[in-house]
Amino acid sequence: MHGLGPIYRVVLSAIATKARLALLVALGAIAVLLGLAIGSSEPLDRVQSAADMVNGYGLSVLVPVVSLVFASAALGDMTEDNTLVYLWLRPVPRETIATAATLAAATVSLPVVTLPLGLAAALASGGDGGAVVGTVVAAAVCCLAYSGLFTALGLRVKRALAWGITYMLIWEGFVARAGTGSARLSVQAYGRSILAEAADVELRLASIDPIAAVVVPVLVAMVGIALTTRFLHRRDVA
Incomplete structure (x- = not known):
């Protein structure tokens, strides 16, 4: 492409600031401390306890918050400081800008x-391979899906952080936990299902087929890129 x-390098250098990294690494350190405390x-069941911790903190807080902070800034910061025009004027397709920002x-x-999260799962579970692999894969696929969605959100609305947190609290944290049907419209449900399958544990609303649990978040990321592309076509950045 x-x-x-x-464009990827420009966006990467713009969002990976020391302040953001320090704050979000601190959130990751909390997961490690939780894993150490549980371990x-x-x-009685270390693997179940590890999975509950990853599900309750990692997939519900750490992954969406980290993804939101970086993804919403990918094009959102450039929109706010009026530098998006420099990417806009490059002779490249809009989908290239959207893809580069999401990546x-x-x-x-x-x-x-x-x-x-992988380290936390290892500490909490006593080094159980299924728990560690399930944690890493679940976190990765959820992160990819959120990156696509929140990149589009950051371009589309002002105060994207506030909107993203509202989405996480109301939809992911409340509505999507009401039942199996609504859970399928939640990114977390797919990560939760991957974790439950890999670690061989029981987690509420973790009933999605393992293949679908990987494929659907990738498709969500692609939908996010498509939305970002559409917003770029329709946006006046001059």
Whole structure:
């Protein structure tokens, strides 16, 4: 895709600020401390306890918050400071800009969520391979889906952080937990299902087929890129 690399690097350098990284790495450290605390307490079922921690903090808080912060800034910051016009004027398709921004957000977000959560799962579960692999894969696919959606959100609305947090609290945290049907419209449900399958544990509303649990978040990310492309076509950045 012509022009993808340069735009990707521009967006990556713009969003990966020291302040953002420091704050979000601190959130990841909380997961490690939780994993250490659970592992040290030696619960009766360490794998189940580890999965509950990953589901309750990692997939519900750490992954969406980290993804929101980086993805909403990918094009949102450029919109606010009127520098998006410099990407706009490049002779590249709008879908290239959308793809580069989403990939940049995912590139920064993935290690910030997968590394601490993988370590936390290992500490809490006593090194159970299924729990660790399930945690990393679940966090990665959710992060990718959120990166696509929140990149579009950051371009489309002002105060994207507030809107994103509202979405997480109302939809992901409340409505989508009402039943199986609504859960399928929640990104977290797909990560939760991957984790439950890999770790061989029971998690509420984790009933999505393992293949679909991986494929659907990837499709969601692609939908996010398509929305970002559409918003770029319709937006006046002059």
